[in-house]
Amino acid sequence: MLCLWPLPPAPFPLGEKFNFLALSILTISFPLLSGWRSSSLSSAIYSTKRSLVGGTVRFVGSGGVQCVNCMKNPGPQPVPCQVAPKLFLPPQNNQRLFGKSDEFLPGRPLESPSLMLDSRNDDIAIIAKSNHPFMHAQRARHFLTRPPRVAEGAAFDPMRDGFPHLRVARPPAEGRGRNQLLPRSNSTIVPLFEKVLSASDAGRIGRLVLPKACAEAYFPPISQPEGRPLTIQDAKGKEWHFQFRFWPNNNSRMYVLEGVTPCIQSLQLQAGDTVTFSRIEPGGKLVMGFRKATNTVSLPDSQISAIATGSLLGDSFFSNTNENLSIVSGYSGFLQSMKGAADLQPSSLFDHHANSADGDVSWLKADRFGGRPDEGSFQFLHKRSRNIGSKSRRLLMDNEEALELKLSWEEAQELLRPAPSAKPTIVMIEDYEFEEYDEPPVFAKRSIFTSRSTGEQDQWIQCDDCSKWRRVPLNVIIASKWRCADNTWDPKSCSCSAPEELAHKELQSILQQYEEIRRRKSNYFLKQSIPEMDASSLDALATAAVFGEVGNQGAASVATTTKHPRHRPGCTCIVCIQPPSGKGPKHNPACTCNVCMTVRRRFKTLMMRKKQRQSEREEAEASKRIAWVGRDEPEGSNLSRSPRTVDTTRDCDVIMFDKADANKGHIDLNFHPASREEEQQHGGQPRVSMVSLLEVANRPLESYMKQNGLGSDFINGHHRDACGENFKSSILSGPGLRVMKPHLRKSAQIDSVTGPVEMTVLTFLPRSTFQPNNILKNEPQEYSGAKLKPFQAISLETMTIRRRGGREADPLAGRSSVDP
DNA sequence: GTTCCGCATGGCG
DNA sequence: CCGCCATGCGGAA
Numbered sequence: 001m002l003c004l005w006p007l008p009p010a011p012f013p014l015g016e017k018f019n020f021l022a023l024s025i026l027t028i029s030f031p032l033l034s035g036w037r038s039s040s041l042s043s044a045i046y047s048t049k050r051s052l053v054g055g056t057v058r059f060v061g062s063g064g065v066q067c068v069n070c071m072k073n074p075g076p077q078p079v080p081c082q083v084a085p086k087l088f089l090p091p092q093n094n095q096r097l098f099g100k101s102d103e104f105l106p107g108r109p110l111e112s113p114s115l116m117l118d119s120r121n122d123d124i125a126i127i128a129k130s131n132h133p134f135m136h137a138q139r140a141r142h143f144l145t146r147p148p149r150v151a152e153g154a155a156f157d158p159m160r161d162g163f164p165h166l167r168v169a170r171p172p173a174e175g176r177g178r179n180q181l182l183p184r185s186n187s188t189i190v191p192l193f194e195k196v197l198s199a200s201d202a203g204r205i206g207r208l209v210l211p212k213a214c215a216e217a218y219f220p221p222i223s224q225p226e227g228r229p230l231t232i233q234d235a236k237g238k239e240w241h242f243q244f245r246f247w248p249n250n251n252s253r254m255y256v257l258e259g260v261t262p263c264i265q266s267l268q269l270q271a272g273d274t275v276t277f278s279r280i281e282p283g284g285k286l287v288m289g290f291r292k293a294t295n296t297v298s299l300p301d302s303q304i305s306a307i308a309t310g311s312l313l314g315d316s317f318f319s320n321t322n323e324n325l326s327i328v329s330g331y332s333g334f335l336q337s338m339k340g341a342a343d344l345q346p347s348s349l350f351d352h353h354a355n356s357a358d359g360d361v362s363w364l365k366a367d368r369f370g371g372r373p374d375e376g377s378f379q380f381l382h383k384r385s386r387n388i389g390s391k392s393r394r395l396l397m398d399n400e401e402a403l404e405l406k407l408s409w410e411e412a413q414e415l416l417r418p419a420p421s422a423k424p425t426i427v428m429i430e431d432y433e434f435e436e437y438d439e440p441p442v443f444a445k446r447s448i449f450t451s452r453s454t455g456e457q458d459q460w461i462q463c464d465d466c467s468k469w470r471r472v473p474l475n476v477i478i479a480s481k482w483r484c485a486d487n488t489w490d491p492k493s494c495s496c497s498a499p500e501e502l503a504h505k506e507l508q509s510i511l512q513q514y515e516e517i518r519r520r521k522s523n524y525f526l527k528q529s530i531p532e533m534d535a536s537s538l539d540a541l542a543t544a545a546v547f548g549e550v551g552n553q554g555a556a557s558v559a560t561t562t563k564h565p566r567h568r569p570g571c572t573c574i575v576c577i578q579p580p581s582g583k584g585p586k587h588n589p590a591c592t593c594n595v596c597m598t599v600r601r602r603f604k605t606l607m608m609r610k611k612q613r614q615s616e617r618e619e620a621e622a623s624k625r626i627a628w629v630g631r632d633e634p635e636g637s638n639l640s641r642s643p644r645t646v647d648t649t650r651d652c653d654v655i656m657f658d659k660a661d662a663n664k665g666h667i668d669l670n671f672h673p674a675s676r677e678e679e680q681q682h683g684g685q686p687r688v689s690m691v692s693l694l695e696v697a698n699r700p701l702e703s704y705m706k707q708n709g710l711g712s713d714f715i716n717g718h719h720r721d722a723c724g725e726n727f728k729s730s731i732l733s734g735p736g737l738r739v740m741k742p743h744l745r746k747s748a749q750i751d752s753v754t755g756p757v758e759m760t761v762l763t764f765l766p767r768s769t770f771q772p773n774n775i776l777k778n779e780p781q782e783y784s785g786a787k788l789k790p791f792q793a794i795s796l797e798t799m800t801i802r803r804r805g806g807r808e809a810d811p812l813a814g815r816s817s818v819d820p
Numbered sequence: 821g822t823t824c825c826g827c828a829t830g831g832c833g
Numbered sequence: 834c835c836g837c838c839a840t841g842c843g844g845a846a
Contacts, residue, residue, distance in 0.1 A: 198838085198840085199839080200841095205825095205840095209837095211838080212836085212838080213837090247827065249827075249838085250828085251836095252836070252837075254838070258825095
C-alpha cells in the first residue's frame, strides 16, 4: 500500500533546493491486526508539491501500525478496518504532517526498555536497530540549512508546530487529544534529525559533530561552551552520558557531542552509519537511534549529514527488536509519484531491509538503478550529484560508488577501453614503453574479438535484447546497452529478427573459448595473489603463458584479438600489424614443449638480464655486458629471443610471442606452440634440443646464475635495482594477462623462480600507482613497493604499459653452452 | 608517548 | 562571500 503524505507547511522559506529533496522509498509492513494494515510505503522524491495524499498511522507499543481512522484496540481478533481506505487519504485542511492530526506511527512492537519513557528532558534513548531506516531521506542539508530557528530557551520544544510526532505505545483513546497522551501509554516520538557519521565522528576522538542548526533547534540550549550533559539510552536500555557542547568557531559555534566513543563502539558504528536523534513526548526525552550502513548500502545522500526530520516531516521511526515486524516509517514528505517502484531492481541495501519485512522494501532502487525514475527522481539524482562535496564524496565512495564499482580488477579491465579520442604518449622507462593517456578510460560493453585465418579480425557484441551476437567493426566501442537495432554497420543484422551470422557451433566454440580464457586468467590471478609462490608455480606460470594460445585452438577462425583496445585501425604498431595465428594443444603445467620450456628459460634469461644491468650500473662497463651476452646465448637462435610481445587485448587477451620467424623480424601475435614445434621439426632448423632446454629450465636458477657469473643476492630479494627490476617484474606479469597488482610482493615477483615470465602486459593502471615520474628519475627508493599504493581497481588516471618489444638483445643470445 | 582538548583551517555548498 | 563542518594541529594533561 502506498502511503503518501503531504508536506507540512514549510517552517521556513523553501528554496530551490527544496524542490529536489530526495526521500527514500519506504516500505513498511506490519501484522494485520485489527485496525492494522500492511503497507508498503515507497518514496523516492520529496517535493514541495503538496498534492500528495496523506495518511495516518500510529505507532503503538504493542507493535505494528495502527490506523488512526479505525483505531481498534490491537488485539488478536482480526477486525477489519472499515475505513481502511482512509488510512492513506489525503488529510484535510492541509494539515501538517504529523501535526495534530497527523501521525505516522510505524508499529513494531516496542519491547525495548527504551520506550519506558523518562520525563527527563535531556535523556535520549537509543531505540533504533541496526539497518533500520529511520529517516531515509538523506537530504538533510537543505533542511538543516533552515531548521526552525529558535532562540535559546525556546528550542527543544517538543510540541512545536511542524514537528512530526510519533506516538509510542497505545494510540490515544478516541477523542483523546494529542496533548493528552498519557506518559508510558501514549507517547509520541518526535524524530529530530539524523547524522551520517563522518570519519571523525566514528573515530576515536569521541566527538560527534552535530549539525549546528539541528543542535540549536532540537537540543537543549546551551550558552556556555561547556554545554551540558545528556544522557542517552540505547535500545537495550543502556544509558550513555554525553556532553553536549560547542566550540566557538569563526564567530559561530560548532556543536559537538562528546564522549560518544563508548557508545559508538558499543553499537559498532562506523563512518557512514547514521545516528538518529528523536525525542519522546511528553517529557521531551531525547532518544537516539542508529542505522547501520553496509558496504552495499547506498546512502541516498551521504553528503547529507543530518536530517532535520522534525522540521519537515519526520514520520520515520525506528525498528524495534521484533524481527517479524519491519516497520519502516514513511518519511512524511513523500513522493509525488510512486512510478518506478514497481520495477525496482534489487540492491543489497534494500534487500537487507526486505529481509525483515513482509513487504518489499525497495526504496531508492528506482533512483539508483534505473527504475525509470519520474521527474522527481530525476531531480533527485541531479540534486544528489550536485551536492556532493569532497567529504561527502568520500562517503559516497564508501557507500555508493564502492557498490557500483564492485568489480574485480580483472573484470574492470575487461570493461575498460581507452577513450576514443585518447592519444597515448609514449614514455620510455628503462626498456619499457609506457603508453600514457591523459584521458581516463571509458567503460565499454564487453565484446569478443575473433580473428579469421586471413588475419582479419572481428568484434562481436551481444544484443541486450535478443542475445544474438553481431559483428561490429573493430574500432567500435559500445558504451553500454546495445541492441541489434543499433547495428548500423550491418543492415542485414540490424534487427533482432535477423538470424545470427555465426553458426551455433561457431558461436558455442567462441564463447567456450572466451570463458575458458577468462577462467584461466582468473586462476592465474589467483595464483598471482598468493604472496609466496612456490617453485612449482613455474609450470603454472608457463601454462599461463600460453593461455592465449589455448584460446586459439579449435576453430581456426576463432581467436581473441591481438589488438590492444587503444589501437585503432591504421595503427602500425608492432602489435597491430601482426596477424593472429596459432593452433594446437593445450599446455599443462608439466608441459615440456618447446614453448613451455622456452617460457621457463625466458624467466631465467630475464633474471640474468636484470643482474646484468645491475652489474653494469655498478661497474659502468658496457663492454663487460657485451662479452657476457656473447657467452650467454644458449641457443643462438631465434628461439632465444625474448618474446616480444606485448600486448594484451580487450576481452580475450591473447599471448603474442615472437614467432620463430625471427629472421624476418616477424612477431606472431598469436603464436602457437604447436606451430613453433612444427616449424622447428619440419620447416626450420631445430636449433635447440628439448633435452637441453629441459636441462636449462630445470637447473636451479641460482646455480644457473652462478654458472653465468651472476650473484644471487637478488634471489634473496636484496637486489639493489629495486626500482627497475621490481618494476619490470611487476609489469611482466602473465602472458596476455593484465597486471592485477602492479607492484606487490617483491619477493614473489623478483626472487622466486616462479616469477613472471616475459610476457605480455597491458593494463590500465592508475598513474599514481606507478608513479612514472619517480620511475623516470630512477629513484628506487621512491619506487619501493611499500611506497606504491595498493592497486586501485578503477582509476580515472590510467597508464598502459607495454613491454617494449625486442629492443634489447636477449642476453642469452648466442649462448651455446646449453646447446647440445 | 599518548590522549585529550580547544581551536584553526580549508573545502564546499 | 559566508556559513557549515570535517578534520588537522598544537598545547596541555
